Amino acid sequence: MYCNFCGKVIQDDALVCAYCGRRVGIPVAKRRLVRPREGRKMAGVCLGFAEYLDLDVTLVRVLWLVAAFMTGIGFIAYPVAWIVMPEEPLALPAVASQTVPQH
Numbered sequence: 181m182y183c184n185f186c187g188k189v190i191q192d193d194a195l196v197c198a199y200c201g202r203r204v205g206i207p208v209a210k211r212r213l214v215r216p217r218e219g220r221k222m223a224g225v226c227l228g229f230a231e232y233l234d235l236d237v238t239l240v241r242v243l244w245l246v247a248a249f250m251t252g253i254g255f256i257a258y259p260v261a262w263i264v265m266p267e268e269p270l271a272l273p274a275v276a277s278q279t280v281p282q283h
């Protein structure tokens with residue numbers, strides 16, 4: 181591929197241009213298997229998997245339920261995933277908690 185800034189040929193998977201040092205690639209958001217706090221039905225396990233695998237959450241839930249009733253794996257896997265998967269970290273505004281001391 182070509183650098184958008186200096187136009188030189190750079191390697192296809194480069195994130196930073198080797199010639200001008202500018203960021204060229206869009207960094208792929210690092211996916212983590214977490215249980216999202218928003219939009220969850222139960223523990224957010226299916227939603228977490230859906231976001232991680234880039235699938236529709238309904239599809240994941242259906243597949244999970246099918247697997248649960250067909251094989252029983254889902255009944256075991258859900259609580260296991262619930263325990264193992266970390267909860268999505270709270271997005272707290274860092275500034276709001278800090279009060280400026282007044283004198």
Ligand SMILES: [Zn+2]
Pocket residue numbers: 183184185186187188197198199200201202
């Ligand atoms: Zn460049």
